[in-house]
Amino acid sequence: MSLSKDEIKRAIYHCVKCKLCSIATFHPQEAWSPLCPSGTYFGFQAFYAPGRMEIFRELLEGEIEEPTEGLLNAVFACTLCGACYEKCRRVSKVELPLAEIFEEMRREIVRRGWMPDAHRGIAEKVKRTRNAYGEEEAFESENLKPTKGADVLYFIGCTARFRVPEIADAMLCIFDKLGVEYQVLDEEWCCCSVLMRAGWHDSDIVREHIRHNYDAICESGAKTVVFTCPGCLKTLKKDYAEFGADFSKEGIELLHATQFIQRLMRERGLDVKELPLKATYHDPCHLGRDLGIYEEPREVLSAAVEISEMRRVREEAWCCGSGGGVKSAFNDFAVWSAEERLKEAEETGADAIVSACPFCKRNLRDAAKHAGSKLQVLDVVEILNEAL
Ligand code: SF4
Numbered sequence: 001m002s003l004s005k006d007e008i009k010r011a012i013y014h015c016v017k018c019k020l021c022s023i024a025t026f027h028p029q030e031a032w033s034p035l036c037p038s039g040t041y042f043g044f045q046a047f048y049a050p051g052r053m054e055i056f057r058e059l060l061e062g063e064i065e066e067p068t069e070g071l072l073n074a075v076f077a078c079t080l081c082g083a084c085y086e087k088c089r090r091v092s093k094v095e096l097p098l099a100e101i102f103e104e105m106r107r108e109i110v111r112r113g114w115m116p117d118a119h120r121g122i123a124e125k126v127k128r129t130r131n132a133y134g135e136e137e138a139f140e141s142e143n144l145k146p147t148k149g150a151d152v153l154y155f156i157g158c159t160a161r162f163r164v165p166e167i168a169d170a171m172l173c174i175f176d177k178l179g180v181e182y183q184v185l186d187e188e189w190c191c192c193s194v195l196m197r198a199g200w201h202d203s204d205i206v207r208e209h210i211r212h213n214y215d216a217i218c219e220s221g222a223k224t225v226v227f228t229c230p231g232c233l234k235t236l237k238k239d240y241a242e243f244g245a246d247f248s249k250e251g252i253e254l255l256h257a258t259q260f261i262q263r264l265m266r267e268r269g270l271d272v273k274e275l276p277l278k279a280t281y282h283d284p285c286h287l288g289r290d291l292g293i294y295e296e297p298r299e300v301l302s303a304a305v306e307i308s309e310m311r312r313v314r315e316e317a318w319c320c321g322s323g324g325g326v327k328s329a330f331n332d333f334a335v336w337s338a339e340e341r342l343k344e345a346e347e348t349g350a351d352a353i354v355s356a357c358p359f360c361k362r363n364l365r366d367a368a369k370h371a372g373s374k375l376q377v378l379d380v381v382e383i384l385n386e387a388l
Protein backbone atom coordinates (compact mmCIF):
# COMPACT_ATOMS: atom_id res chain seq x y z
CA MET A 1 0.00 0.00 0.00
CA SER A 2 1.37 3.37 -0.90
CA LEU A 3 0.03 6.10 1.37
CA SER A 4 -0.11 9.83 0.66
CA LYS A 5 1.36 12.28 3.16
CA ASP A 6 -2.18 13.48 4.02
CA GLU A 7 -3.36 9.93 4.74
CA ILE A 8 -0.32 9.33 6.92
CA LYS A 9 -0.75 12.52 8.89
CA ARG A 10 -4.48 11.92 9.35
CA ALA A 11 -3.71 8.46 10.75
CA ILE A 12 -1.00 9.81 13.03
CA TYR A 13 -3.30 12.49 14.47
CA HIS A 14 -6.09 9.90 14.90
CA CYS A 15 -3.96 7.89 17.33
CA VAL A 16 -4.99 8.84 20.85
CA LYS A 17 -1.92 7.11 22.39
CA CYS A 18 -4.15 4.78 24.42
CA LYS A 19 -1.60 1.98 23.88
CA LEU A 20 -4.29 -0.70 23.85
CA CYS A 21 -2.53 -2.03 20.73
CA SER A 22 0.23 -3.35 22.99
CA ILE A 23 -1.83 -6.02 24.75
CA ALA A 24 -3.68 -9.11 23.60
CA THR A 25 -7.05 -9.19 25.29
CA PHE A 26 -10.74 -9.64 24.54
CA HIS A 27 -10.49 -13.37 24.47
CA PRO A 28 -10.68 -15.73 27.43
CA GLN A 29 -7.32 -16.03 29.08
CA GLU A 30 -6.02 -15.74 32.59
CA ALA A 31 -3.64 -12.85 32.10
CA TRP A 32 -3.19 -9.87 29.81
CA SER A 33 -0.44 -10.89 27.44
CA PRO A 34 1.80 -8.52 25.51
CA LEU A 35 1.21 -8.21 21.78
CA CYS A 36 4.00 -5.94 20.50
CA PRO A 37 7.37 -7.76 20.47
CA SER A 38 9.31 -4.57 19.86
CA GLY A 39 7.89 -2.53 22.72
CA THR A 40 8.01 -5.48 25.10
CA TYR A 41 11.67 -6.21 24.35
CA PHE A 42 13.06 -2.66 24.25
CA GLY A 43 10.69 -1.20 26.84
CA PHE A 44 10.64 2.42 25.65
CA GLN A 45 7.58 4.24 24.36
CA ALA A 46 9.33 4.87 21.02
CA PHE A 47 9.26 1.13 20.32
CA TYR A 48 5.47 0.78 20.61
CA ALA A 49 3.11 1.75 17.79
CA PRO A 50 2.02 5.15 19.19
CA GLY A 51 5.65 6.12 19.83
CA ARG A 52 6.64 5.18 16.29
CA MET A 53 3.79 7.28 14.91
CA GLU A 54 5.06 10.23 16.92
CA ILE A 55 8.54 9.75 15.44
CA PHE A 56 7.05 9.74 11.94
CA ARG A 57 5.13 12.96 12.72
CA GLU A 58 8.35 14.60 13.84
CA LEU A 59 10.11 13.44 10.68
CA LEU A 60 7.35 14.76 8.43
CA GLU A 61 7.15 18.07 10.28
CA GLY A 62 10.90 18.67 10.06
CA GLU A 63 11.69 18.19 13.77
CA ILE A 64 14.31 15.49 13.14
CA GLU A 65 17.38 16.39 11.14
CA GLU A 66 19.99 13.82 12.21
CA PRO A 67 19.96 10.01 11.93
CA THR A 68 20.92 9.10 15.50
CA GLU A 69 21.40 5.46 16.49
CA GLY A 70 18.36 5.66 18.78
CA LEU A 71 16.20 6.94 15.94
CA LEU A 72 17.28 4.16 13.57
CA ASN A 73 16.73 1.52 16.26
CA ALA A 74 13.21 2.75 16.97
CA VAL A 75 12.35 2.90 13.28
CA PHE A 76 13.83 -0.43 12.21
CA ALA A 77 13.48 -2.68 15.30
CA CYS A 78 9.85 -3.44 14.44
CA THR A 79 8.83 -6.65 12.72
CA LEU A 80 5.92 -4.94 10.91
CA CYS A 81 3.88 -7.83 12.31
CA GLY A 82 0.64 -5.84 12.17
CA ALA A 83 -0.60 -7.01 15.59
CA CYS A 84 -0.99 -3.37 16.66
CA TYR A 85 -3.13 -2.64 13.59
CA GLU A 86 -5.47 -5.56 14.22
CA LYS A 87 -5.89 -4.60 17.87
CA CYS A 88 -6.32 -0.88 17.20
CA ARG A 89 -9.05 -1.36 14.62
CA ARG A 90 -11.02 -3.53 17.03
CA VAL A 91 -10.86 -1.14 19.94
CA SER A 92 -11.00 2.18 18.09
CA LYS A 93 -13.15 1.21 15.06
CA VAL A 94 -10.77 3.37 13.01
CA GLU A 95 -8.53 1.87 10.33
CA LEU A 96 -4.99 3.04 11.04
CA PRO A 97 -2.82 0.92 8.71
CA LEU A 98 0.07 0.85 11.16
CA ALA A 99 2.43 -1.62 9.48
CA GLU A 100 2.07 0.27 6.18
CA ILE A 101 2.64 3.58 7.99
CA PHE A 102 5.83 2.23 9.58
CA GLU A 103 6.96 0.94 6.19
CA GLU A 104 6.33 4.39 4.70
CA MET A 105 8.40 5.86 7.53
CA ARG A 106 11.30 3.61 6.52
CA ARG A 107 10.83 4.64 2.91
CA GLU A 108 11.15 8.26 3.99
CA ILE A 109 14.26 7.42 6.04
CA VAL A 110 15.87 5.47 3.18
CA ARG A 111 15.19 8.40 0.80
CA ARG A 112 17.35 10.45 3.16
CA GLY A 113 20.07 7.75 3.01
CA TRP A 114 19.75 6.80 6.70
CA MET A 115 19.45 3.00 6.57
CA PRO A 116 21.02 0.34 8.86
CA ASP A 117 24.24 -1.26 7.56
CA ALA A 118 22.61 -4.73 7.68
CA HIS A 119 20.01 -3.65 5.13
CA ARG A 120 22.61 -2.02 2.90
CA GLY A 121 24.39 -5.38 2.99
CA ILE A 122 21.26 -7.23 1.88
CA ALA A 123 20.76 -4.80 -1.01
CA GLU A 124 24.34 -5.41 -2.15
CA LYS A 125 23.85 -9.19 -1.98
CA VAL A 126 20.59 -9.01 -3.91
CA LYS A 127 22.23 -6.87 -6.57
CA ARG A 128 25.26 -9.14 -6.89
CA THR A 129 23.68 -12.60 -6.65
CA ARG A 130 19.94 -11.99 -7.18
CA ASN A 131 19.21 -13.61 -3.81
CA ALA A 132 19.02 -12.13 -0.32
CA TYR A 133 21.75 -14.35 1.15
CA GLY A 134 24.53 -13.68 -1.35
CA GLU A 135 24.65 -17.36 -2.40
CA GLU A 136 26.61 -17.93 -5.59
CA GLU A 137 25.35 -21.46 -6.38
CA ALA A 138 21.91 -22.18 -7.84
CA PHE A 139 19.35 -24.14 -5.78
CA GLU A 140 19.61 -27.87 -6.40
CA SER A 141 17.56 -30.80 -5.13
CA GLU A 142 17.26 -34.41 -6.22
CA ASN A 143 13.51 -33.99 -5.81
CA LEU A 144 13.37 -31.20 -8.39
CA LYS A 145 11.59 -32.65 -11.46
CA PRO A 146 10.05 -29.68 -13.27
CA THR A 147 7.98 -29.81 -16.45
CA LYS A 148 8.38 -26.89 -18.86
CA GLY A 149 5.12 -25.06 -19.52
CA ALA A 150 3.20 -26.78 -16.65
CA ASP A 151 0.10 -24.98 -15.37
CA VAL A 152 1.54 -24.79 -11.87
CA LEU A 153 4.69 -22.84 -11.06
CA TYR A 154 6.44 -23.17 -7.70
CA PHE A 155 8.07 -19.89 -6.62
CA ILE A 156 10.56 -21.22 -4.06
CA GLY A 157 11.89 -18.03 -2.46
CA CYS A 158 15.42 -17.25 -1.19
CA THR A 159 14.93 -18.58 2.36
CA ALA A 160 13.63 -22.01 1.32
CA ARG A 161 16.27 -22.24 -1.42
CA PHE A 162 19.26 -21.36 0.76
CA ARG A 163 18.43 -21.57 4.48
CA VAL A 164 15.52 -23.96 5.01
CA PRO A 165 15.71 -26.29 1.98
CA GLU A 166 13.70 -29.02 3.70
CA ILE A 167 10.60 -26.89 3.09
CA ALA A 168 11.29 -26.68 -0.65
CA ASP A 169 12.05 -30.41 -0.72
CA ALA A 170 8.82 -31.27 1.08
CA MET A 171 6.80 -29.18 -1.40
CA LEU A 172 8.53 -30.79 -4.38
CA CYS A 173 7.76 -34.26 -2.93
CA ILE A 174 4.11 -33.28 -2.38
CA PHE A 175 3.77 -32.27 -6.04
CA ASP A 176 5.30 -35.59 -7.00
CA LYS A 177 3.10 -37.70 -4.69
CA LEU A 178 -0.04 -35.92 -5.84
CA GLY A 179 0.88 -36.22 -9.52
CA VAL A 180 0.92 -32.45 -10.02
CA GLU A 181 3.16 -31.29 -12.86
CA TYR A 182 4.99 -28.10 -11.95
CA GLN A 183 7.67 -25.81 -13.24
CA VAL A 184 10.12 -23.47 -11.53
CA LEU A 185 11.69 -20.34 -12.99
CA ASP A 186 15.05 -20.88 -14.73
CA GLU A 187 16.15 -17.70 -13.00
CA GLU A 188 14.14 -16.99 -9.88
CA TRP A 189 15.26 -13.63 -8.50
CA CYS A 190 14.66 -12.44 -4.93
CA CYS A 191 11.09 -11.16 -4.69
CA CYS A 192 12.51 -8.17 -2.75
CA SER A 193 10.14 -8.55 0.18
CA VAL A 194 12.89 -7.91 2.68
CA LEU A 195 14.09 -4.79 0.82
CA MET A 196 10.58 -3.39 0.58
CA ARG A 197 9.92 -4.08 4.26
CA ALA A 198 13.16 -2.20 4.92
CA GLY A 199 11.92 0.81 2.93
CA TRP A 200 13.88 0.34 -0.33
CA HIS A 201 10.82 0.63 -2.62
CA ASP A 202 12.29 3.51 -4.61
CA SER A 203 15.54 1.74 -5.50
CA ASP A 204 16.42 0.55 -9.01
CA ILE A 205 17.18 -2.91 -7.67
CA VAL A 206 13.61 -3.42 -6.43
CA ARG A 207 12.10 -2.22 -9.73
CA GLU A 208 14.47 -4.41 -11.73
CA HIS A 209 13.59 -7.52 -9.72
CA ILE A 210 9.86 -6.91 -9.92
CA ARG A 211 10.05 -6.54 -13.69
CA HIS A 212 12.20 -9.67 -14.08
CA ASN A 213 9.99 -11.93 -11.93
CA TYR A 214 6.78 -10.56 -13.39
CA ASP A 215 7.88 -11.03 -17.01
CA ALA A 216 9.35 -14.48 -16.32
CA ILE A 217 6.15 -15.72 -14.64
CA CYS A 218 3.89 -14.27 -17.35
CA GLU A 219 6.06 -15.81 -20.09
CA SER A 220 6.12 -19.23 -18.35
CA GLY A 221 2.53 -19.96 -19.33
CA ALA A 222 1.66 -20.95 -15.73
CA LYS A 223 -1.89 -20.32 -14.55
CA THR A 224 -1.23 -20.83 -10.83
CA VAL A 225 1.83 -19.83 -8.82
CA VAL A 226 2.33 -21.69 -5.52
CA PHE A 227 4.38 -20.26 -2.65
CA THR A 228 5.65 -21.84 0.55
CA CYS A 229 6.87 -18.40 1.65
CA PRO A 230 4.09 -16.01 2.77
CA GLY A 231 6.51 -13.07 2.40
CA CYS A 232 7.01 -13.81 -1.30
CA LEU A 233 3.26 -14.35 -1.75
CA LYS A 234 2.31 -11.09 -0.06
CA THR A 235 4.93 -9.20 -2.04
CA LEU A 236 3.93 -10.55 -5.45
CA LYS A 237 0.23 -10.21 -4.67
CA LYS A 238 0.12 -6.82 -2.99
CA ASP A 239 3.36 -4.91 -3.60
CA TYR A 240 4.03 -5.83 -7.24
CA ALA A 241 0.62 -4.52 -8.33
CA GLU A 242 1.63 -1.03 -7.16
CA PHE A 243 4.48 -1.15 -9.66
CA GLY A 244 2.14 -2.07 -12.52
CA ALA A 245 2.94 -5.80 -12.21
CA ASP A 246 -0.57 -7.07 -11.49
CA PHE A 247 -0.87 -10.84 -11.96
CA SER A 248 -4.68 -10.77 -11.73
CA LYS A 249 -4.77 -8.81 -15.01
CA GLU A 250 -2.96 -11.74 -16.67
CA GLY A 251 -5.39 -14.28 -15.20
CA ILE A 252 -2.64 -15.79 -13.03
CA GLU A 253 -3.67 -16.83 -9.51
CA LEU A 254 -1.21 -16.72 -6.63
CA LEU A 255 -1.73 -19.25 -3.83
CA HIS A 256 -0.02 -20.23 -0.64
CA ALA A 257 0.88 -23.94 -0.53
CA THR A 258 -1.75 -24.56 2.16
CA GLN A 259 -4.45 -23.01 -0.04
CA PHE A 260 -3.32 -25.12 -2.98
CA ILE A 261 -3.27 -28.33 -0.90
CA GLN A 262 -6.60 -27.56 0.79
CA ARG A 263 -8.17 -27.19 -2.66
CA LEU A 264 -6.81 -30.59 -3.75
CA MET A 265 -7.99 -32.15 -0.48
CA ARG A 266 -11.51 -30.89 -1.03
CA GLU A 267 -11.59 -31.77 -4.75
CA ARG A 268 -9.94 -35.16 -4.59
CA GLY A 269 -10.06 -36.26 -0.96
CA LEU A 270 -6.33 -36.97 -0.47
CA ASP A 271 -5.16 -40.07 1.34
CA VAL A 272 -3.55 -38.55 4.44
CA LYS A 273 -2.47 -40.82 7.30
CA GLU A 274 -2.62 -39.73 10.91
CA LEU A 275 0.77 -39.10 12.51
CA PRO A 276 1.43 -39.70 16.22
CA LEU A 277 2.30 -36.07 16.87
CA LYS A 278 0.65 -33.31 18.87
CA ALA A 279 1.23 -29.97 17.19
CA THR A 280 0.55 -26.33 17.87
CA TYR A 281 0.18 -23.97 14.93
CA HIS A 282 2.01 -20.64 14.75
CA ASP A 283 0.32 -18.10 12.43
CA PRO A 284 2.92 -16.34 10.23
CA CYS A 285 2.21 -12.59 10.15
CA HIS A 286 2.31 -12.26 6.35
CA LEU A 287 0.00 -15.24 5.95
CA GLY A 288 -2.49 -14.41 8.70
CA ARG A 289 -2.76 -10.70 9.37
CA ASP A 290 -1.58 -9.61 5.90
CA LEU A 291 -3.47 -12.10 3.72
CA GLY A 292 -6.23 -13.36 6.04
CA ILE A 293 -5.17 -17.00 5.61
CA TYR A 294 -5.90 -18.62 8.98
CA GLU A 295 -8.12 -21.63 8.20
CA GLU A 296 -6.32 -23.34 5.31
CA PRO A 297 -3.11 -24.23 7.20
CA ARG A 298 -5.16 -25.49 10.14
CA GLU A 299 -7.33 -27.64 7.86
CA VAL A 300 -4.29 -29.18 6.11
CA LEU A 301 -2.42 -29.72 9.37
CA SER A 302 -5.36 -31.21 11.23
CA ALA A 303 -5.75 -33.86 8.52
CA ALA A 304 -2.49 -35.40 9.77
CA VAL A 305 -2.01 -34.40 13.41
CA GLU A 306 -3.85 -33.24 16.51
CA ILE A 307 -3.63 -29.47 17.01
CA SER A 308 -3.66 -27.77 20.39
CA GLU A 309 -3.87 -23.99 20.10
CA MET A 310 -1.73 -21.41 21.89
CA ARG A 311 -3.25 -18.52 23.87
CA ARG A 312 -2.43 -15.87 21.27
CA VAL A 313 -3.52 -17.02 17.84
CA ARG A 314 -4.85 -15.72 14.49
CA GLU A 315 -5.19 -11.89 14.54
CA GLU A 316 -3.65 -11.82 18.03
CA ALA A 317 -0.76 -14.16 17.31
CA TRP A 318 2.59 -13.23 18.83
CA CYS A 319 5.07 -12.64 15.98
CA CYS A 320 8.06 -15.03 15.67
CA GLY A 321 10.28 -11.95 15.54
CA SER A 322 12.08 -12.37 12.24
CA GLY A 323 10.11 -10.18 9.80
CA GLY A 324 10.53 -6.60 8.65
CA GLY A 325 14.31 -6.88 8.27
CA VAL A 326 14.67 -7.54 12.03
CA LYS A 327 16.43 -10.91 11.77
CA SER A 328 19.31 -9.37 9.81
CA ALA A 329 19.63 -6.14 11.82
CA PHE A 330 18.56 -7.16 15.37
CA ASN A 331 19.12 -10.90 15.70
CA ASP A 332 19.08 -10.93 19.55
CA PHE A 333 15.65 -9.30 19.54
CA ALA A 334 14.43 -11.71 16.83
CA VAL A 335 15.57 -14.79 18.79
CA TRP A 336 14.08 -13.44 22.05
CA SER A 337 10.67 -13.01 20.35
CA ALA A 338 10.80 -16.57 19.07
CA GLU A 339 11.77 -17.87 22.52
CA GLU A 340 8.66 -16.18 23.93
CA ARG A 341 6.62 -18.02 21.32
CA LEU A 342 8.25 -21.34 22.18
CA LYS A 343 7.31 -20.88 25.87
CA GLU A 344 3.69 -20.39 24.82
CA ALA A 345 3.87 -23.42 22.54
CA GLU A 346 5.32 -25.56 25.34
CA GLU A 347 2.37 -24.61 27.60
CA THR A 348 0.05 -26.44 25.19
CA GLY A 349 1.84 -29.75 25.74
CA ALA A 350 2.61 -30.04 22.01
CA ASP A 351 5.55 -32.02 20.65
CA ALA A 352 6.04 -29.61 17.74
CA ILE A 353 5.46 -25.99 16.82
CA VAL A 354 4.39 -25.90 13.19
CA SER A 355 4.33 -22.86 10.97
CA ALA A 356 3.77 -22.23 7.27
CA CYS A 357 6.70 -19.94 6.54
CA PRO A 358 10.45 -20.52 6.10
CA PHE A 359 11.27 -17.29 7.98
CA CYS A 360 9.29 -18.46 11.02
CA LYS A 361 10.86 -21.92 10.92
CA ARG A 362 14.38 -20.54 10.70
CA ASN A 363 13.95 -18.14 13.60
CA LEU A 364 11.99 -20.52 15.82
CA ARG A 365 14.66 -23.16 15.17
CA ASP A 366 17.42 -20.71 16.15
CA ALA A 367 15.47 -19.90 19.33
CA ALA A 368 14.87 -23.57 20.19
CA LYS A 369 18.61 -24.18 19.87
CA HIS A 370 19.43 -21.11 21.97
CA ALA A 371 16.92 -21.99 24.71
CA GLY A 372 17.57 -25.75 24.63
CA SER A 373 13.89 -26.39 23.88
CA LYS A 374 12.85 -29.96 23.07
CA LEU A 375 10.06 -28.79 20.77
CA GLN A 376 10.37 -29.83 17.15
CA VAL A 377 10.10 -26.91 14.75
CA LEU A 378 8.37 -27.84 11.50
CA ASP A 379 6.45 -26.49 8.53
CA VAL A 380 2.96 -27.62 7.49
CA VAL A 381 4.31 -28.95 4.17
CA GLU A 382 6.84 -31.16 5.97
CA ILE A 383 4.05 -32.71 8.05
CA LEU A 384 1.85 -33.25 5.04
CA ASN A 385 4.66 -34.77 3.01
CA GLU A 386 5.28 -37.22 5.85
CA ALA A 387 1.57 -38.05 6.04
CA LEU A 388 0.98 -38.63 2.32
S1 SF4 B 1 -4.65 1.33 19.91
FE1 SF4 B 1 -4.63 2.68 18.09
S2 SF4 B 1 -5.21 4.68 18.92
FE2 SF4 B 1 -4.52 3.45 20.70
S3 SF4 B 1 -2.31 3.87 20.85
FE3 SF4 B 1 -2.52 2.04 19.56
S4 SF4 B 1 -2.47 2.90 17.45
FE4 SF4 B 1 -2.95 4.60 18.84
Ligand code: SF4
Residues within 6 Å of the ligand: 035, 036, 037, 038, 039, 047, 048, 049, 052, 077, 078, 079, 080, 081, 082, 083, 084, 085, 098, 099, 319
Ligand atom coordinates in the same frame (compact mmCIF):
# COMPACT_ATOMS: atom_id res chain seq x y z
S1 SF4 C 1 4.05 -3.93 13.85
FE1 SF4 C 1 4.35 -5.43 15.53
S2 SF4 C 1 6.41 -4.98 16.37
FE2 SF4 C 1 5.79 -3.21 15.11
S3 SF4 C 1 4.82 -1.76 16.56
FE3 SF4 C 1 3.15 -3.04 15.71
S4 SF4 C 1 2.91 -4.76 17.17
FE4 SF4 C 1 4.91 -3.77 17.58
